Amino acid sequence: MAVRSRLSPTGAVRGRSWSRRLLLAGCGALLFAAVATAQQSEEEPTEALFNPRDFPKGWTFYCADATRDFRACWQWNKDQSASDGVLICLGKPDGYIRTERSYDNYELGFEWKFPTDPNGNSGILLHTSDKDQIWPKSIQVQLHRPTAGSVFHSSGAKTDNTLQAKDLSRPLAEWNSCVVTSDRGKISVVLNGQKVGEVTGCVPSKGSIAIQSEGAEVHFRKVWIRPLKAAAVAEK
Numbered sequence: 001m002a003v004r005s006r007l008s009p010t011g012a013v014r015g016r017s018w019s020r021r022l023l024l025a026g027c028g029a030l031l032f033a034a035v036a037t038a039q040q041s042e043e044e045p046t047e048a049l050f051n052p053r054d055f056p057k058g059w060t061f062y063c064a065d066a067t068r069d070f071r072a073c074w075q076w077n078k079d080q081s082a083s084d085g086v087l088i089c090l091g092k093p094d095g096y097i098r099t100e101r102s103y104d105n106y107e108l109g110f111e112w113k114f115p116t117d118p119n120g121n122s123g124i125l126l127h128t129s130d131k132d133q134i135w136p137k138s139i140q141v142q143l144h145r146p147t148a149g150s151v152f153h154s155s156g157a158k159t160d161n162t163l164q165a166k167d168l169s170r171p172l173a174e175w176n177s178c179v180v181t182s183d184r185g186k187i188s189v190v191l192n193g194q195k196v197g198e199v200t201g202c203v204p205s206k207g208s209i210a211i212q213s214e215g216a217e218v219h220f221r222k223v224w225i226r227p228l229k230a231a232a233v234a235e236k
Helices: 009-042 230-235
Strands: 059-063 074-079 082-089 095-099 106-113 123-129 137-142 151-154 176-183 186-191 194-199 208-213 218-227
Touching: 082 208, 095 123, 106 123, 123 176, 137 186, 151 194
Parallel strands: none
Antiparallel strands: 059 095, 074 082, 082 218, 095 208, 106 176, 106 218, 123 137, 123 208, 137 151, 176 186, 186 194
16 A cells, blocks of 8 residues: 655645745845946046056155156066056155155055165155145154154144054065055054054045155055045045
């Protein structure tokens, strides 16, 4: 005699419950993937700030010694580990290069190292404005090895607070990484993967981006900028 297998009402309910759970989990995964893809597609692309083929196009040079030529302090060097090469600042005399373009609301990323000087000094000057001088009106992200990642203002610029960092640099001659976010008068710094903090109330809140020559040879590579998405900035 054939035996029929019967599913009890309780078993049927349990089966439908598991089916619903699997369906909801699958829909959730698809929704997460769709949101992630949309966010990636909406993210603004990065732009390299240095082009070795036409450098110093897009940049201007200021030096404490007006008789010195641009290339006496700033040079390009090929490097297999950086597709766009390495910018070398020889450190003397004091001065800087700055972008001809003014920027606001952006992410700025770069790598740098001091090849020989354990007390190497340099800095990134944000929101540089007004006249060229030593040193211009700006908000500085410090690259001085013992205090790299510190942030302070100079020559008439203002902030609500400053950042004091210590011992975040990697060993001498090793590459360091930094990502700076400038968002409507607020600057935040991540150094070698560690968030240093943020300063607020930056005045000015936009301007040129400058790199200092301040006594020590320093190398830069992988320098990029990404504008913050306009909608994201407006929603904050």
